[in-house]
Amino acid sequence: MKTSRLALSALVCVAVVGLSGCGMRIPADPHGTIERVEGGTLRVGATELSPWVELDAGGEPSGLEPELVTEFAETLDAEVQWATGSEALLLDALERGEIDMVIGGFRDDTPWTEGGAVTRPYTERRTEHGVEKHVMIVRMGENALLSELETFLHEEGAS
Secondary structure (H helix, E strand, C coil), X not given: CHHHHHHHHHHHHHHHHHHHCCCCXXXXXXXXXXXXXXXXXXXXXXXXXXXXXXXXCCCCEECHHHHHHHHHHHHCCCEEEEEECCHHHHHHHHHCCCCCEEECCCECCCHHHHCCEECCCCEEEXXXXXXXXXXXXXXXXXXXXXXXXXXXXXXXXXX
């Protein structure tokens, strides 16, 4: 019994050491988003909702969230490629993997949670109806990207 426990412990140690050296990132992105984005392109869908996202006549996003996303992309040595459209259109593109994240003044009670994974609220705004907590949405399952984004938003003190 003692020998089998010892053998099992040794096997676990070998597995841990082996996995730690294989470059596996935890949390991981099953679709490899963070690895593709680092040093490459972050594909972001933006839907207009002032002051969070505003679109100029040419469809170029500006506002609070595009500024944050651009700064986030810089931390990954990435360029931002923008796509614009309705929430439904962009969430469909997110589910198909055509874009990596969606912004547009989404609140933490967004009905779009089945189409993507929401960040923890990164800012709050008091309104006449109470407190609105705002989130961004990334592709479902891309936990490394979600973690990097949440860490950035927290460190940035976006609220």
